[in-house]
Amino acid sequence: MRVNWYVRKLQKIRHGSYVISLPPEWVSKEGLRPHNELYLITNDGCLFIYLPYEFDSVSVDVTNIDNTVIKYLILTYYMQGASEIYIYSQGPLPAETKRFVKEVVRKLRNSDITDMGLTYMFVKFKDETPFISLNDFLEEVDNMFKFVVNAVNDLIDGLINDNSIIIKEVIERTEDFDRNYRYMIRIISKMAQFPQYNVFSSPRELIAYAALSKDLSRAVYHLSKVAEHAMDSDIINNEALILTRESYNDLYKFYKTQNLELVAHLRHNYAEIKRRLAKSANFAEYELRRLAAYSIALMDDILNIYLVPPKKKKLIGNN
Structure with a gap:
């Protein structure tokens, strides 16, 4: 598929309406005729014109x-x-x-x-609703984030207290995460392909939230691996466990508040975890380092969601 760039001048017609011409090659390619219906969506300075496509079987x-x-x-x-x-x-x-x-x-x-x-x-x-709302989407993300943070807290409590019942429960719980993760990617994909599903002002947010969802999924993967290896009696450094728990709690606070003071704290914690586990050769501590590393990846994802320079409108050919 080739993307073409067109510039059109806005024309005013009777009764206060405005029109722009459509490229004839696009009209011909899509097989359009006069009086065919087109759908228009406005979103943050953009006007989308699209055909009512839907997925085939x-x-x-x-x-x-x-x-x-x-x-x-x-x-x-x-x-x-x-x-x-x-x-x-x-x-x-x-x-x-x-x-x-x-x-x-x-x-x-x-x-x-x-x-x-x-x-x-x-x-x-079949999705719960044909058109997801912004609040619904953000609630899905929030639930995924809380799932991860709660699982990290419970696992580390189980490891520190040598409670195999808690560790096994966390392993079973993490298997449920993929169900919601795949649904989230499904919704993001539909919003990217069909403008009527997109609750954001641009594709940028979709990319940012897709990265966040993916990194939450990878964090859950390494969390489950920590638990599995811990069940094989690998000894894990308690200080590194406590710092990891603190990092994920701070990470969720950062997601909710965008308090930039937490960035330095998260980076400090990760550096300390790496230092404490640098010479470790056991599998559980290796996976703990990976889990801690995803706290930094997720921090970057959050920064990419919220730290966006403002846009300035530029009028082309304004007479």
Whole structure:
């Protein structure tokens, strides 16, 4: 796809309306005719003109495809906003494959298998609302952030107090995170592809929140690895644990308040954690260092969300 840049002068017509001409090559390419409806969306100095596109059903031939590849196909199409996947095979779908697909779909938010036959399965995805609001989106992000911070606090309490019940519970809890993470990426992808879904003033916010969501997901991954290796009796430096817990608590405060004084504190904590674990060779402490490193990555993500220079309107060809 090639992006073209056009400059048009604003024209005034009767009854106070204004018009601009559309590039004829775009009109021709899209097969438009006079009186066709176009949708207009205004957003922070931008006017989007778009056709009422929607996603088509996706058809996937899984003949001779491994189940792990089928899983990646389902997850990727889901996160990219698909509303329906038709999974089929040239011969009967094995019962094992059908059970596997059911288990994958069960772990996806707002997903269901609506029809099934000897050689096919229909998987449907439906969002809670057709148009998400800004408040809904930010609440989803906030819930993900609190999930991570609460899991870090509980895990470190379990490790310091040598409580295997808490550690196991945190491991099981982190498995639920991916469900909401994938839904968040799905919503971001739909907002990026369809202007009517975008609750932000520009694509910049979508990129920033996608990075934040991804880094929260990576933090959860390393959190679960700390817990798993700790169950194998790896000894973990208590001071590093306490500093990691403090960092994630400060990180959430920073996300909510944008208090820049916390930046120096977060960086100091991470430097101290690295110093304390620099000579460690055990797996649990290696994963703890990675978990601490994501507190800095998340701090950068938050800065990229909020530290944005103001824009100045520039009128072209103003007569």
